[in-house]
Amino acid sequence: MSQEPRTKGERTRARILDSATELFSRHGFTAVSLREIATHAGLTHAGVLHHFSGKEALLLEVLSLRDRNDAARLFPRLLDPEAPEPPPGERLRRLIGVIVRNSGTPGLVSLYARLSAEASEPGHPAHDYFVRRYARLRTEVAALLAALFDAAEPPVRADPSRTAQQLLALLDGxxxxxxxxxxAVLMEELVRDFLARCGLPTAGAAPSGPGPDPVSD
Amino acid sequence: MSQEPRTKGERTRARILDSATELFSRHGFTAVSLREIATHAGLTHAGVLHHFSGKEALLLEVLSLRDRNDAARLFPRLLDPEAPEPPPGERLRRLIGVIVRNSGTPGLVSLYARLSAEASEPGHPAHDYFVRRYARLRTEVAALLAALFDAAEPPVRADPSRTAQQLLALLDGxxxxxxxxxxAVLMEELVRDFLARCGLPTAGAAPSGPGPDPVSD
DNA sequence: GTCTATATCGCGATAGAC
DNA sequence: GTCTATCGCGATATAGAC
Structure with missing residues (x-):
C-alpha cells in the first residue's frame, strides 16, 4: 500500500495515515479526535500537526490516496503515460466495478461525500483539489464516452463532455x-440504466476483479 | 417569511434563526461560532442553546425551513392536502425553477450539500430527517414523472421511481x-437534457416567478 | 417558561521550548 | 521532530433571576 519509507519522518507520517484511515473509516470524521489518532500512532496531537496542517488536511490525504487508486484503475495513463490503455468497453466495465468496490467501504465513501461538499465553500483548503479532480475526471470520462459513442451501433449523437458531467453527478448523488x-438504492442498476438511456447498453456483469493496486505512493 | 410570533420565546427563536441563516450563508458553517450567532441575536451562547439543542440542530432548522419552501412550491399537497394541484407540466417547470432560484443562494446550497453528506453517517442527528426527505421526494417526483410519462407523445415506458432516484441524484451531484x-456547470441545461433523454422535452423557459412563499412556519 | 451567568470538559489549532 | 502550554471553540450542566 505504501511506498517503503526511508526516513523516520516518512515512517511516522505513514503510521499517522494508517491510523487515520482506520479510525475515520470505522467511526467517521467528527467522532475521531486528533488526540486519538495521535495516541493510536504513538505520539501527541501536536506531533500529528507537525506532519499535517490540520485535521481536514489529514482527511484529504487519506481520501486522495484512495482516489488515485480508483482513477488509476480507470485511466492508467494518468499515472503512467506509458501504461497500456484498455479498450473503451473494458474501461466502462471497470468504472462500474469501482462502484461495486466502493460499496464495500461505506465509511470512506461517506467521508468523500462529506469532504467534497465542505470543499465547495470557496477558500476551503481542499477547494482547489476538488476543482482539479472534477476537471480531470470530466475530461477523462468525456474521452471515454466519446469513444463509446462512436463505436456504438448505431453511433450515438450526444455531447460527451456534458454526458460526463451528468454521469459524475449521478454517481455522487x-x-x-x-x-x-x-x-433502497441499487447503484449499479441505476447507473447501467442511465448508460442504456444514453445508447450504451452494458449487458455483462462488472468484473473489476481483485488485481493489484495500481497506485503505491 | 415567518409566522407572526406570539410569545417572547418565539420571537427570540426567530431572531436566532435569522441571525444563523445570515451568518451561515455568508461565512459558512465552520467559520461561524455559536457565540457570534448569539451576540448577533442579542444573547449569550447558552441562551441560544436553550432554544436549539446544538449548532448542528440550528443548521438543520435553517435548512429544513428552506426545504419546506421548495417542496411546497412543487408539491402543494404536502403542506395543505386541500391545495390545488397544478398540472404535471407546470410542476415540472417549477422544479426547474427551483434550480434556477437556488443558484441565487449558493451559501445555503452549499450548507445543504454539506449537511446531507454529514448526515449519511448513521447515528447523525439529522440522519432520519434526510432518510425521510429522500423517501418523500422520491415518492412525489415518481408520481410526477409517472403522470408525465403517461401524457407524453409517445408515452414513455420507464420506471418512474427509479427515474426519480436518478433525477434527484443528478440534481444533488x-x-x-x-x-x-x-x-463550468450549466445546471438547468444539463437537467433539461436528462429529461429529454427520458422522453420528456422541456422546451419553454422556467418561470417559477416571484409568487408568495408557500410556507410561512 | 425564558433566559443569564458561570464553570467545566475535550476539542482543533498555534507558539515556542527542547 | 516532538513536546508542553495556551487559546477559543462546541457542548454540558447547574444555579438562579425575571
Whole structure:
C-alpha cells in the first residue's frame, strides 16, 4: 500500500495515515479526535500537526490516496503515460466495478461525500483539489464516452463532455442516497440504466476483479 | 417569511434563526461560532442553546425551513392536502425553477450539500430527517414523472421511481460541481437534457416567478 | 417558561521550548 | 521532530433571576 519509507519522518507520517484511515473509516470524521489518532500512532496531537496542517488536511490525504487508486484503475495513463490503455468497453466495465468496490467501504465513501461538499465553500483548503479532480475526471470520462459513442451501433449523437458531467453527478448523488438507505438504492442498476438511456447498453456483469493496486505512493 | 410570533420565546427563536441563516450563508458553517450567532441575536451562547439543542440542530432548522419552501412550491399537497394541484407540466417547470432560484443562494446550497453528506453517517442527528426527505421526494417526483410519462407523445415506458432516484441524484451531484465551478456547470441545461433523454422535452423557459412563499412556519 | 451567568470538559489549532 | 502550554471553540450542566 505504501511506498517503503526511508526516513523516520516518512515512517511516522505513514503510521499517522494508517491510523487515520482506520479510525475515520470505522467511526467517521467528527467522532475521531486528533488526540486519538495521535495516541493510536504513538505520539501527541501536536506531533500529528507537525506532519499535517490540520485535521481536514489529514482527511484529504487519506481520501486522495484512495482516489488515485480508483482513477488509476480507470485511466492508467494518468499515472503512467506509458501504461497500456484498455479498450473503451473494458474501461466502462471497470468504472462500474469501482462502484461495486466502493460499496464495500461505506465509511470512506461517506467521508468523500462529506469532504467534497465542505470543499465547495470557496477558500476551503481542499477547494482547489476538488476543482482539479472534477476537471480531470470530466475530461477523462468525456474521452471515454466519446469513444463509446462512436463505436456504438448505431453511433450515438450526444455531447460527451456534458454526458460526463451528468454521469459524475449521478454517481455522487446516488452515493449519498445509498449511504442514507443502502437497500433502497441499487447503484449499479441505476447507473447501467442511465448508460442504456444514453445508447450504451452494458449487458455483462462488472468484473473489476481483485488485481493489484495500481497506485503505491 | 415567518409566522407572526406570539410569545417572547418565539420571537427570540426567530431572531436566532435569522441571525444563523445570515451568518451561515455568508461565512459558512465552520467559520461561524455559536457565540457570534448569539451576540448577533442579542444573547449569550447558552441562551441560544436553550432554544436549539446544538449548532448542528440550528443548521438543520435553517435548512429544513428552506426545504419546506421548495417542496411546497412543487408539491402543494404536502403542506395543505386541500391545495390545488397544478398540472404535471407546470410542476415540472417549477422544479426547474427551483434550480434556477437556488443558484441565487449558493451559501445555503452549499450548507445543504454539506449537511446531507454529514448526515449519511448513521447515528447523525439529522440522519432520519434526510432518510425521510429522500423517501418523500422520491415518492412525489415518481408520481410526477409517472403522470408525465403517461401524457407524453409517445408515452414513455420507464420506471418512474427509479427515474426519480436518478433525477434527484443528478440534481444533488450537479449542485456540488456547480458550487465548485459555477461557470463550468450549466445546471438547468444539463437537467433539461436528462429529461429529454427520458422522453420528456422541456422546451419553454422556467418561470417559477416571484409568487408568495408557500410556507410561512 | 425564558433566559443569564458561570464553570467545566475535550476539542482543533498555534507558539515556542527542547 | 516532538513536546508542553495556551487559546477559543462546541457542548454540558447547574444555579438562579425575571
Amino acid at each position: 446516488l452515493q449519498v442516497q445509498w449511504l442514507l438507505e443502502p437497500d | 450537479l449542485q456540488v460541481q456547480w458550487l465548485l465551478e459555477p461557470d
